[in-house]
Amino acid sequence: MDKIIIADNLSLGYGKHETIISKATFAIDSGSFVFITGASGSGKSTLLKSFFGALPMLSGSLTVGGVDMDNINTKKLNFLRRHVGIVFQDYKLVKEWTIEKNVMLPLLINGYARDISEMQVEKLLGHVKLTHQRGKYPMELSGGEQQRVAMARALAHNPILILADEPTGNLDEYSSKVIWNLLEGANTQLEATVVVVTHHIPETLGVKYKHYHIEHGDVYEVS
Numbered sequence: 001m002d003k004i005i006i007a008d009n010l011s012l013g014y015g016k017h018e019t020i021i022s023k024a025t026f027a028i029d030s031g032s033f034v035f036i037t038g039a040s041g042s043g044k045s046t047l048l049k050s051f052f053g054a055l056p057m058l059s060g061s062l063t064v065g066g067v068d069m070d071n072i073n074t075k076k077l078n079f080l081r082r083h084v085g086i087v088f089q090d091y092k093l094v095k096e097w098t099i100e101k102n103v104m105l106p107l108l109i110n111g112y113a114r115d116i117s118e119m120q121v122e123k124l125l126g127h128v129k130l131t132h133q134r135g136k137y138p139m140e141l142s143g144g145e146q147q148r149v150a151m152a153r154a155l156a157h158n159p160i161l162i163l164a165d166e167p168t169g170n171l172d173e174y175s176s177k178v179i180w181n182l183l184e185g186a187n188t189q190l191e192a193t194v195v196v197v198t199h200h201i202p203e204t205l206g207v208k209y210k211h212y213h214i215e216h217g218d219v220y221e222v223s
């Protein structure tokens with residue numbers, strides 16, 4: 001099976017003297033569903049950041065979607081981000097933009113035609129049950145609704161890789177269910193690889209998944 005993420009002796013940290021992830025070696029299959037767990041502060045978000053080039057590596061090698069993440073430049077980063085959807089724990093929506101425009105953002109960046117973009121946004125807002133809120137601004141929505149917008153935005157351009165950092169961390173049962181259904185759907189129907197950082201793996205997930213755990217800087221496969 002093809003590997004979409006390959007880490008070899010990967011070390012990460014925020015300064016040369018503090019290593020958060022130490023010499024991690026693993027490979028993630030294309031099309032798989034992966035959970036990364038670990039105690040608070042163990043380095044889950046740090047590892048995820050390295051997958052989309054938000055954190056330079058200290059040493060080792062990392063390849064994501066065929067892109068060598070060492071000495072990554074703007075051109076490589078733009079290429080990668082056109083194929084990746086990211087969901088952050090704190091949503092990171094553009095607060096000056098309506099919900100509709102937020103979801104449309106990746107489509108505009110990827111050069112989709114206006115009419116196709118509008119159709120896609122319509123479809124996604126329906127999936128996240130927010131069609132009625134389309135003209136509102138992020139601050140006018142609840143946390144769960146904002147995260148659903150972020151989810152719609154992450155899926156808008158049919159990414160091959162979805163990276164989600166605690167996507168249901170602050171959500172109620174209803175919004176959590178919407179998010180997990182969408183992630184499952186992206187994985188099973190669109191064949192996207194999904195990598196989720198979480199404290200709790202949902203018990204009712206309908207897909208087979210792989211589980212990595214981070215402890216003392218080590219990333220190891222649990223199942």
Ligand SMILES: Nc1ncnc2c1ncn2[C@@H]1O[C@H](COP(=O)(O)OP(=O)(O)OP(=O)(O)O)[C@@H](O)[C@H]1O
Pocket residue numbers: 014020038039040041042043044045046047
């Ligand atoms: N921007 C930063 N600069 C310096 N240190 C950082 C930075 N971001 C995170 N750290 C440190 O790196 C370590 C790992 O942080 P990280 O956010 O990856 O943990 P986590 O496992 O995602 O935690 P949580 O479950 O609480 O979100 C922590 O000790 C944290 O203080």
